[in-house]
Amino acid sequence: MRIVKLDSKKGILKGIIKANDDLIILSYVIEEGDRLVAFSRRKITLGKSSKIKTIKIGIEVESIKLSEDSIDIGGKIFYSSEESVPLHKYHTVDLRVKKGFVLYKDRFLNFQLEMLDKAVQRSPKIFICVYEEGHAIFYAITNYSLKKTYELNLSVPGKRFENRGREVFFEKLSRLLTEEYQKTKWTAFIIGGKGLDNEALKERLKEVNATYDTVSYADTGLRELLAKNVINKVVSSTKIATQRKFIEDFLGRISRGDKSCVYGERNIEDALMKSEVDSAIVTREFAVSHKSIIERLDRTGADIYFFDEKDDSLDTLDGFGGLIIKLK
Numbered sequence: 113m114r115i116v117k118l119d120s121k122k123g124i125l126k127g128i129i130k131a132n133d134d135l136i137i138l139s140y141v142i143e144e145g146d147r148l149v150a151f152s153r154r155k156i157t158l159g160k161s162s163k164i165k166t167i168k169i170g171i172e173v174e175s176i177k178l179s180e181d182s183i184d185i186g187g188k189i190f191y192s193s194e195e196s197v198p199l200h201k202y203h204t205v206d207l208r209v210k211k212g213f214v215l216y217k218d219r220f221l222n223f224q225l226e227m228l229d230k231a232v233q234r235s236p237k238i239f240i241c242v243y244e245e246g247h248a249i250f251y252a253i254t255n256y257s258l259k260k261t262y263e264l265n266l267s268v269p270g271k272r273f274e275n276r277g278r279e280v281f282f283e284k285l286s287r288l289l290t291e292e293y294q295k296t297k298w299t300a301f302i303i304g305g306k307g308l309d310n311e312a313l314k315e316r317l318k319e320v321n322a323t324y325d326t327v328s329y330a331d332t333g334l335r336e337l338l339a340k341n342v343i344n345k346v347v348s349s350t351k352i353a354t355q356r357k358f359i360e361d362f363l364g365r366i367s368r369g370d371k372s373c374v375y376g377e378r379n380i381e382d383a384l385m386k387s388e389v390d391s392a393i394v395t396r397e398f399a400v401s402h403k404s405i406i407e408r409l410d411r412t413g414a415d416i417y418f419f420d421e422k423d424d425s426l427d428t429l430d431g432f433g434g435l436i437i438k439l440k
Contacts, residue, residue: 113137113231116212120225123217129209132181132344136420137231138207139178140399141224146173147216148185152205156196168193171203178396182208221410236299236347239292241285242333243305245278248285249330250292253343264288286316293320300346304333323349348421355425358393358417362436363428372439375432380405383437389414390440396420398434405435 113134117126129135142148149170156165170191177184186204189197207213238253243264250262266281293301301320303313304327314324323346327333337343365373372390374383383389384405389412396418399406409416414437419426429436 113228115228115232118225118228120220123219125215125217125220125228126213127215128212129207131209131236133347134209134231135178135181135183135207136396137227139176139183139396140227140418141220142173142176142183142185142215143217143403144173144176145218147171147190148173148187148205148213149191149216150205150207150211150213152203154192154194154197154203156194158196165194167197169197169203169205171205182206221407222413223406223410223416237296238300238302238343238347239296239298240302240334240337240343241289241292241304242327242330242337243285243303243309244328244330244333245309246281247330248288249333250288251334262288282312282316286313289313289317289322290320293317293322299350300343302337302342302346304337304342352421352423352425354417355419355421355423358419359425359428362393362438365438373436374439375436377433380435380437383439384408384412387412388439390438391415391417392435392437393417393419393429394436395426395429395434397430402435409437 113130114128115125116128117124119125125141129138147170149168151166152169153164153166154169155162156167168191169189171185171187172190173185173187175184175186177186184204184206186202188200189203190199192199205213236253240251240253242249242251246266248264249260250264252259252261264281264285266277266284289303301322302325303310303322304325305313306328307326310324310326323342325337325340325342327336362373366375374380389409391414392409394406394409394416399418406416419429
């Protein structure tokens with residue numbers, strides 16, 4: 113997310129959504145009673161005619177609905193750049209990638225400010241190599257921008273040298289990929305090529321934790337990966353791995369009888385009253401339906417990790433009521 117302005121004292125956030133992950137963060141930040149201003153499409157009636165027009169509109173937030181590629185914010189209109197739009201009528205603003213907004217809140221909770229800070233800092237660093245025999249292209253995605261970083265063209269002419277040419281190409285490609293993998297801490301490392309070529313490359317890159325997918329050609333490979341949504345799926349899998357790590361740690365403590373981990377309404381209430389909370393894992397559904405508990409949890413200064421990705425780890429946390437707390 114690109115944050116243009118954040119004034120926590122005055123309760124103002126002005127930003128631009130840069131990735132779908134930002135929508136998840138905003139679903140925790142935007143709450144009922146907030147005021148949101150953004151551009152939105154609205155039916156404008158002039159006399160007997162009407163048309164759909166993009167206008168700047170402000171709503172008092174009453175509902176928040178998160179989907180895969182947008183977050184729909186519903187509420188009554190308190191401002192419109194178009195005079196013919198009546199105030200106090202209901203309208204829904206859909207926020208999605210590349211869209212800007214201004215949010216006004218009575219106050220920001222600590223965990224909301226931390227999530228916004230992480231949204232700025234944690235833009236994924238993704239490496240992509242698409243290749244075919246003799247030709248490879250490297251791309252890097254950093255700060256939500258895509259850049260071609262290297263192109264390898266290598267061939268050995270003549271049928272007599274065909275096998276050796278293939279060997280030389282894969283030797284050089286595997287060396288370059290290993291160097292890229294070691295020099296940067298990538299969020300995801302994606303390699304796209306033909307199926308059998310990928311298997312051959314895996315044998316040379318046993319120390320590289322890469323995701324492999326099939327593409328037809330180097331020149332079209334990036335478009336193929338984007339069309340299959342491979343990049344978003346890989347980034348999502350890294351979040352799932354983090355969720356699983358958290359839940360495994362908590363379950364391990366619980367199974368050993370470690371009393372530092374508590375769950376259940378009564379135990380959580382005791383922990384909050386004593387302000388003994390070190391950290392917590394919580395589902396989005398719990399956070400939305402138990403706002404007062406999340407606010408009290410936030411006031412303890414605890415580290416809060418939200419489970420968003422659909423996975424067994426999310427189901428397990430749901431089974432514990434949606435919230436597990438680790439005591440100091």
